[in-house]
Structure formats: structure tokens, C-alpha cells
Amino acid sequence: MESPTQPPAPVMAAYTYCEAVTGRQARNFAYGIRLLPTEKRQAMSALYAFSRRVDDIGDGGLDADAKRERLEATRELLQRIRRGEVGEDDTDPVAVALADAAGRFPIPLGGLDELIDGVLMDVRGETYETWDDLKLYCRCVAGAIGRLSLGVFGTQPGARGVERAAEYADTLGLALQLTNILRDIREDAAHGRTYLPADDLAKFGCSDGFHSSAPPPGADFAGLVHFEVRRARALFAEGYRLLPMLDRRSGACVAAMAGIYRRLLDRIERDPQAVLRGRVSLPGREKAYVAVRGLSGLDARHVTRRNPRGRA
Template identity: 50%
Template sequence: MARRIPSTPRLPRPVRAAYEHCAAVTAQQAPDLRYGVRLLPTAKRRALCSLYAFHRRVDDIAAAPLRADHKRARLRAAAQLVVDLGQGRVDSRHPDPVAVALGHAVGRYRLSHEPLEELVDAARDDLDRAGYQDWDQLGEYCRRRTGALGRLAVEVLGTRPGARDEPRAGEYVDALCTAVHLTHILRDLGRDAVHGRIALPRDEVERFGCAHALWSGSGSSDADLAGLVGYQVERARSLFAQGYALFPLLDRRGGACVAAVAGIHRRLLERIAARPTAVLRRQLDVPAPHKTLITLRGLAGHRPRQLAPHWGQD
């Protein structure tokens, strides 16, 4: 995965404008990701923002209040864009700024097309599936949705030449991204329930007697919401621990970027663990000063495992 990227001349104006559009999408829709990407060199920061903007687009299509056939048509267009990218048919004259930026990033970093296809397939899954019966189903969805984005990000960041565990980088990325996605699911439990969606494995929700509590958004005498959330927190902690093996494979700035994003989400996970039933009432978050501190510690060479003793209730 280690690659030597040649220097490039000043970007054409349409390409710069396309990257600026993707940066604005990232800043607005993924403020936590912004803490990490701003630690990167300009070219890598731009590329990661283009990847996120495409990910955001397909995700928004699946969630949009549109008829299913309209959503499928838009996802077919996204899938065709991936094909066009693979065949080199996207250039700065394309009318879509996300396509222009992504096309430039794919060419510069020789990005794999399979993860881009997985992002679209995961969005199609959102249309075809009302929920997830068990962790195997949800874990595979996370791997294809968030993990695919993470694997593309590591292709941009690159790995240290000769890193011993480089062949396992994809495995570590999938674990880390699944931990982040599961943390998002826990954060959004209340909001999703209001919209009639339960993203946790159905068999585990039923085991803890929480189906009615989540659908109604209120407590129930036989519901163990704290137990359900605690069970998922332990799973996410284990996934974070597996994913930490990625950091020795990255260079200083790439590692700092990933450490910032992972650290913010691990901090959020611990806030959820401290208030497991609060997720039904509101979305918990990490205060901005704490996010900044985590980012600075990542830049200084700290890793999430080293920061863990400082995490907990604020």
C-alpha cells in the first residue's frame, strides 16, 4: 500500500473549485473528520474530502425522502460514475464537482475501484433491508460502508515502506471503521427510533427486551437499555483495540489524522457508556475543546490507547 506519489503542477481552476466544494461538504457534514484531515498535506486532505463527499452523496440518496425507484435511479448513476472513473472518462469538464475531484484523486493516488463499488452497494442495502437480524449482518454492512471509505483513505495516506503488518492494514481499517460506525449507531439511537429505524442487531435488541422501548422512545419496565448499550460499548471497545494496530503502519501525519478521528469517537463512546440511557433523549457529543486536545495529542504522537485513561465522564 506504500506508494510514491509524484509531484504535480498547480491544479486547473475547475479541479481546485471541485476540491473546495468537497471540503465544504466535509466541513458541514463531518466536523469530526475535519479535525483529522486538517493535519494532512494539502493534496491528501483534498483527496480525503473528495472521498467523503462521494460517500456522503450515496448515503444521502439512501436516506432521502424519495420513492424507492427514484433512489435506485440515483444509485445507478453513482455506480456508473464509478465505472467511468475506472475507465478514465471523468475529467475537469464534468459538470459534477464531486466527480471532478474524485476523478483527480483516483488518478493521482491510483485508488482501487472495488471500495467505491462497495459504498454504492451498501447504500443499496439500505433500500432493501429494514434492519439487521444479527451482528454478522450489521458487521458486514459496516465493513462495506464505513470500512470501504477507510480503506480508500489509507490508500491515500499510504503506509510506511516495509511495515511488518502492512498486508493486514485492510483488516485493521475495517475494525477501526466498524468501531466508529457502531459508536454513531449508539449516538443516534433516539433520533433513529423517532424515524422508525433500529440499526442495532434485532436479536440483541430483543434479548435485552428493548424493542418496544426503542420504537416508542420511552422506558419500559422489562427493557434493559443500559444493558443493551453497554453490550455494544464493549463490542466497540474491542474493535477499537483491534484497529489500533493500524497506527504503526502509518507515517506521522497520517497516523495523527487517524488518531484524531478515532480518538474523538472513542471519547464519544465513553461518554455514551457513562450515560447509556441518555441516547434516547438526545445525541451526545464531545465538547469542541476536548476534540482539539485529542487532535493535538495525536499530532504530538500519542495514540488512542495512550489517551484512554483520560477518557470517561467530563
């Protein structure tokens, strides 16, 4: 439940820092959380800034041992926050903001432990044989973020099916992550990472990987992309069941963020090889349009009409 109490000046400064990090490094996310009331927006920025720190360790130039050491140090910081040992006089603004947010909202901080576990999977260079294997990774790095966010959003009292809200938030996170994986195929390949399941790659003749602006010789790359797009659409449709359980502004925030990614998915579906030529993105005016549709509830109604039972 939101607290009406204004945070003290050092905490406000910490939130300002986290909002600056969010605006600079997560434009899609920042568009969505603009629709939230101040306290929820601040809390979401704190969650993002902590998550960004974890991701940056995994993506940084340190060797694997150094990355593991820094990730475990970050996990210990999370433990200190959980134990109430981080106060407003702490020198780490992200920790200060997250500690305050966790005191104001029922945020399941264990989700950030899951995120660290997922980044450790990247550090180990894990690959995924099947979709079920990849889902475990996606649940750590994205489903957990959905569940953490739900702690900030809360649910409407008496909302139908609310006992499944965390499941739907998790599924929506999977949808966003699979979209990210499709968008970043070439970039990930350049860093030696392959996320799409080996079974799927083999089925469409893409096991050789993606190291140029052209698909592997003889590959049905468009078939692979369309297959994964259908999977992502089914996840979006299932995850959108969360929206009626949220208040209007929280639902608008989720619909805006998810709507941006669904439009990315539309672009990828229309031109699969675009993801091999560079990063697919939306212009700012289209993101703003999606945010307005989210606030009006139009995107959510569109998805539920097309997929009334969460099918692709």
C-alpha cells in the same frame, strides 16, 4: 504515492467545493483531515463528498424506486471515473475531484461500490438478526471507507504486519460505525430503522424499539448499551494496530478521528439513556484536544497499553 504536480485551476476549484462540503457536513471528519498534507486532505475531501452524495440519496425523501435509480446512476458515474472518462471540464465538481484523486493515489474505488450496496440495504429496510449480519452492512458503509482512506494514507515502507493494513482499516471503520449506531438509536428509530442485532435486543428486553426518551418498559437498556460499547472498544483496539503502519501525519489523522468517536463512546457508557434524549456530541475544544493528542501519538499509545492484544 503522492504527486507533487499542482492540479489545474478547474480541479483546484473542484477540491475547494469538496472541502466546503466536508467542513459543513462532517465536523468530526474535518477535524481529523486538517492534520494531513494538502494533497491527502484534498483527496480525503473528494472521497467524503462522493460518499456524502450516496448517503444523502439513501436518507432523502424520494420513494424506494427513485432512490435505487439515483444510486445506480451514481454507480455509473463511478464507472466513468474508473474508466478515465471524467476530465477537468466536467460540470460535476465531486466527480472532477475524485477522478483527480484516484489518479494521484491508489484508491480502491470498488469501496465506493460497496458503499452504494450498503445504502441499498437501507433502502430495502433490511434488519439484522446477529452481529455477523450487521458486520456485513458495517463493512459496506464504513469498513469500505477505511480501506478507501488507506489508499490515500499509504503505509510506511517496511512496516511490520503491513499485509494486514486493509483489515485493520476495515475494523476501525466498523468501530466508528457501531459508535454511530449507538449515538443515533433514537434518530434511526424515528425513521423506522433498527440496526442493532435482533439477538442483542431480545437478550436485553429491548425488542420493542426506541421511540421515546425512556427505554422500553422492563428493558435493561443500560446493559444493552454497555454490551455494545465493549464490542466497539474491542474493534477500536484491533483497528488501532493500523497506526504504526502509517506516516506521522496520516496516523495523527486516524488517531484524531478515532479518538473523537472513542470519547463519544465514553460519554455514552457513562450515561446510556443520553442517546434516547438527543444526539451525544463533543464540544469543539475537546475535539481540538483529541487532535493534538493524535498528533503526539498519545491516544494510540493509551489504547495499545490497555488492549495489547486487541481485547475489550
